[in-house]
Amino acid sequence: MTDAWRPVAAALADEGRRMLWARMLVEGGVDAAPLTSRERRALAALERAGLAAVEGGRATAVDAFGPLLEHRPAASGLDRFLRDGRIAAWPRRPDDRAELLAWAADRAVAQGTTATERAVTERLAAVADDPATLRRDLVDAGLLDRDVDGATYRRASDADAAQR
Numbered sequence: 001m002t003d004a005w006r007p008v009a010a011a012l013a014d015e016g017r018r019m020l021w022a023r024m025l026v027e028g029g030v031d032a033a034p035l036t037s038r039e040r041r042a043l044a045a046l047e048r049a050g051l052a053a054v055e056g057g058r059a060t061a062v063d064a065f066g067p068l069l070e071h072r073p074a075a076s077g078l079d080r081f082l083r084d085g086r087i088a089a090w091p092r093r094p095d096d097r098a099e100l101l102a103w104a105a106d107r108a109v110a111q112g113t114t115a116t117e118r119a120v121t122e123r124l125a126a127v128a129d130d131p132a133t134l135r136r137d138l139v140d141a142g143l144l145d146r147d148v149d150g151a152t153y154r155r156a157s158d159a160d161a162a163q164r
Contacts, residue, residue: 008064011049017042021051021061029060078103087128098141104134105143105155114154120144 020042046052050064091097109115124131138144
């Protein structure tokens with residue numbers, strides 16, 4: 001989480017600054033020349049916080065809240081590789097790749113159950129652009145077992161996966 005909100009909050013914590021900023025909002029700006037020295041210091045603090053701009057001797061209020069509200073915290077864990085519940089990027093690190101494959105296996109076949117190739121492919125299509133390749137990667141990683149004819153898949157047990 002960013003601390004970009006702190007200068008805005010600090011600037012508005014002072015009543016004189018709040019009043020000047022409110023005046024700029026209501027009046028559509030104020031002339032900077034007739035401001036008292038105290039108001040000029042308040043204006044300078046509002047400018048530093050990104051709440052005001054002075055141009056041509058006129059001070060106007062600036063919307064500092066929009067950009068703050070648009071901020072999204074950096075993705076972490078599997079979220080770094082997912083967009084809207086779908087795989088958007090493949091991790092480079094083997095541990096991250098294994099975690100992403102385990103996530104996909106959870107969506108393909110529940111532990112202790114079996115599913116047809118078609119069902120597995122449909123489930124993986126909901127999370128990946130290339131479900132057939134992902135299905136093969138899950139088998140290669142030992143997370144899914146497939147019958148000899150390839151028609152039925154089952155979730156490999158943790159013990160089975162650990163042996164591979």
